[in-house]
Amino acid sequence: xxxGGIRVALVxxxxxxxxxxxxxxxxxxDLTVVGEAGDGIEARTMxxxxxxxxxxxxxxxxxxxxxxxxxxxxxxxxSAKVAPRILVLTTFDLDENAAKAIRAGAxxxxxxxxxxxxxxxxxxxVHAGTAVIAPAATTELFQHFGERAPQPGDPDEHLADLxxxxxxxxxxxxxxxxxxxxxxxxxxxxxxxxTHISRVLAKLGLRDRVQLVVYxxxxxxx
Amino acid sequence: xTPADAVTKVRxxxxxxxLEANRxxxxxxxxxxxxxxxxxxxxxxxxxxAIVAHILLSxxxxxxxxxxxxxxxxxxxxxLAMLGSGFFGAGGLLFIFLPLLVxxxxxxxxxxxxxxxxxxxxxxxxxxAIVVSVFANIQQGIGIVLFWFVxxxxxxxxxxxxxxQVNRARRAAQTGEIRAxxxxxxxxxxxxxxxxxxxxxRDVHDIVAHSLAVVIAQAxxxxxxxxxxxxxxxxxxxxxxxxxxxALTDVxxxxxxxxxxxxxxxxxxxxxxxxxxxxxxDSGLEVEWNSYGKAVELTDAPALAVYxxxxxxxxxxxxxxxxxxxxxxxxxxxxxxxxxxxxxxxxRGTTVPANPAGHGIPGMRERAxxxxxxxxxxxxxxxxFRVRATIPFASSASVSPASxxxxxx
Numbered sequence: 057x058x059x060g061g062i063r064v065a066l067v068x069x070x071x072x073x074x075x076x077x078x079x080x081x082x083x084x085x086d087l088t089v090v091g092e093a094g095d096g097i098e099a100r101t102m103x104x105x106x107x108x109x110x111x112x113x114x115x116x117x118x119x120x121x122x123x124x125x126x127x128x129x130x131x132x133x134x135s136a137k138v139a140p141r142i143l144v145l146t147t148f149d150l151d152e153n154a155a156k157a158i159r160a161g162a163x164x165x166x167x168x169x170x171x172x173x174x175x176x177x178x179x180x181x182v183h184a185g186t187a188v189i190a191p192a193a194t195t196e197l198f199q200h201f202g203e204r205a206p207q208p209g210d211p212d213e214h215l216a217d218l219x220x221x222x223x224x225x226x227x228x229x230x231x232x233x234x235x236x237x238x239x240x241x242x243x244x245x246x247x248x249x250x251t252h253i254s255r256v257l258a259k260l261g262l263r264d265r266v267q268l269v270v271y272x273x274x275x276x277x278x
Numbered sequence: 279x280t281p282a283d284a285v286t287k288v289r290x291x292x293x294x295x296x297l298e299a300n301r302x303x304x305x306x307x308x309x310x311x312x313x314x315x316x317x318x319x320x321x322x323x324x325x326x327x328a329i330v331a332h333i334l335l336s337x338x339x340x341x342x343x344x345x346x347x348x349x350x351x352x353x354x355x356x357x358l359a360m361l362g363s364g365f366f367g368a369g370g371l372l373f374i375f376l377p378l379l380v381x382x383x384x385x386x387x388x389x390x391x392x393x394x395x396x397x398x399x400x401x402x403x404x405x406x407a408i409v410v411s412v413f414a415n416i417q418q419g420i421g422i423v424l425f426w427f428v429x430x431x432x433x434x435x436x437x438x439x440x441x442x443q444v445n446r447a448r449r450a451a452q453t454g455e456i457r458a459x460x461x462x463x464x465x466x467x468x469x470x471x472x473x474x475x476x477x478x479x480r481d482v483h484d485i486v487a488h489s490l491a492v493v494i495a496q497a498x499x500x501x502x503x504x505x506x507x508x509x510x511x512x513x514x515x516x517x518x519x520x521x522x523x524x525a526l527t528d529v530x531x532x533x534x535x536x537x538x539x540x541x542x543x544x545x546x547x548x549x550x551x552x553x554x555x556x557x558x559x560d561s562g563l564e565v566e567w568n569s570y571g572k573a574v575e576l577t578d579a580p581a582l583a584v585y586x587x588x589x590x591x592x593x594x595x596x597x598x599x600x601x602x603x604x605x606x607x608x609x610x611x612x613x614x615x616x617x618x619x620x621x622x623x624x625x626r627g628t629t630v631p632a633n634p635a636g637h638g639i640p641g642m643r644e645r646a647x648x649x650x651x652x653x654x655x656x657x658x659x660x661x662x663f664r665v666r667a668t669i670p671f672a673s674s675a676s677v678s679p680a681s682x683x684x685x686x687x
Binding site for chain 2: 070072073074075076077078079080082083084147168169172
């Protein structure tokens with residue numbers, strides 16, 4: 057484990073499932089499993105103590121489910137300096153609970169049977185915050201379970217606080233482009249994009265770029 | 279054939295069913311006879327218009343049931359024709375107006391509401407027409423009395439029709455209600471079956487999804503962790519095998535439930551009783567099964583009834599009975615029919631409800647009745663609940679007892 061490794065926590069009610077994920081994640085040099093929990097209440101305590109960077113969160117669990125646990129962790133982290141990113145694990149492609157968890161503050165969702173490389177990449181992406189994982193699947197999820205404005209939204213109304221450059225970057229990020237893709241499109245450095253994105257999120261009161269995607273989708277800005 | 283024989287034959291034929299079935303023929307013959315007789319009267323006493331009127335009024339006899347409104351219209355036209363014939367005061371013409379009774383009866387009995395009320399409105403007009411046309415030459419005072427008399431007769435015909443209509447509507451409502459109840463029951467059963475199937479499907483999916491998620495996680499984890507020392511491969515393979523085996527068992531149990539509920543395939547009979555009782559014994563129910571007398575081979579229907587009654591009786595014992603005491607299952611072949619008796623203990627402190635509908639007694643009784651037998655259930659006063667069904671042997675061919683012999687307890 058390297059000094060700057062990503063600290064991962066596993067929350068699932070099946071110990072053998074956690075065991076498998078632990079083997080997978082610990083096999084990576086830059087990832088370490090720092091904690092496990094079997095239900096939502098345990099997860100809250102565990103996150104407080106182990107301080108992971110990324111939490112892999114099952115939804116259907118006894119005592120308290122993954123949506124509830126996500127809400128708690130996000131609330132608890134509001135006062136802390138660094139909040140853990142939460143990745144929801146789902147069984148179905150179109151799981152309404154995944155949409156609920158993202159509303160509650162999760163940064164994305166991954167299928168439980170995803171290829172290991174995809175899962176590992178998702179953990180890294182979510183931690184870096186440079187892109188949304190599976191933007192198309194996320195949009196489709198909200199197409200099914202979200203509420204969309206009947207008319208295309210007016211950017212002047214919803215994005216009034218953003219500068220012209222910030223609006224451009226907002227719209228690109230809303231379409232699921234990563235920071236490097238945006239940098240190429242806008243002929244600026246990735247660092248600049250990152251700065252812009254954080255400013256956009258702050259101005260719109262959004263926690264995460266997946267919320268940016270949902271925000272744009274629901275107001276029909278894209 | 280002597281005349282006495284012929285009378286007997288006719289009398290035997292005159293049943294309600296035969297009259298109902300041949301109603302149209304009987305009515306047509308009556309109308310034809312009426313028409314022929316009336317034709318003479320009209321021809322001798324009236325004129326061409328009187329004959330036309332008579333034809334029209336006779337036609338109503340054919341129409342009053344199937345076309346009450348048309349019959350009413352034709353009757354009105356016929357009456358007008360009679361007035362227009364100009365032959366007034368011929369008392370014999372009263373005869374020609376008699377079909378109007380049938381017209382008003384038909385309008386009330388078989389017409390739509392509009393026709394019915396039109397009929398009632400028509401009665402005083404018809405009464406007036408009849409009195410004017412038939413009794414033209416009498417004193418006004420007598421004419422008024424006659425008018426009221428004719429009106430009362432016509433209204434009575436209308437009221438008789440109304441009674442028929444009300445009675446028929448009531449019967450239709452009852453039939454409809456019974457049909458609706460049966461249909462509702464069928465739909466409810468269908469829905470609960472469907473819900474059961476969906477539940478099982480969901481459970482199967484959950485089991486498969488959960489265990490396969492574990493299998494995938496363990497396999498991927500072992501694959502990626504293989505470079506570690508010691509490699510976690512053997513443990514992962516053990517976990518995979520164990521998870522897969524567990525899932526298969528769970529799915530099998532669920533599918534077994536589904537099969538049990540749906541019972542596809544041939545209906546069970548006497549040969550399936552062994553397996554049935556064994557199943558209950560496996561569930562922990564102690565069953566003492568004894569058979570007396572020489573077994574008789576039962577045909578399908580009574581065999582199915584016996585199977586279901588045993589199944590329901592043992593299910594009751596399992597659900598509601600005292601598991602501490604053995605359940606007695608007795609087959610008595612000694613009488614003219616097979617007696618199946620299921621006796622189980624009642625747990626202390628519980629009583630048998632007065633109407634144990636939830637205990638499947640109505641269903642068992644229905645089974646027994648369908649097979650031509652009967653079923654009685656005890657009230658459980660002596661701490662034992664007993665159900666006794668008697669199922670007649672449909673065929674009396676005796677067979678070796680071995681084919682239906684009991685499994686010794």
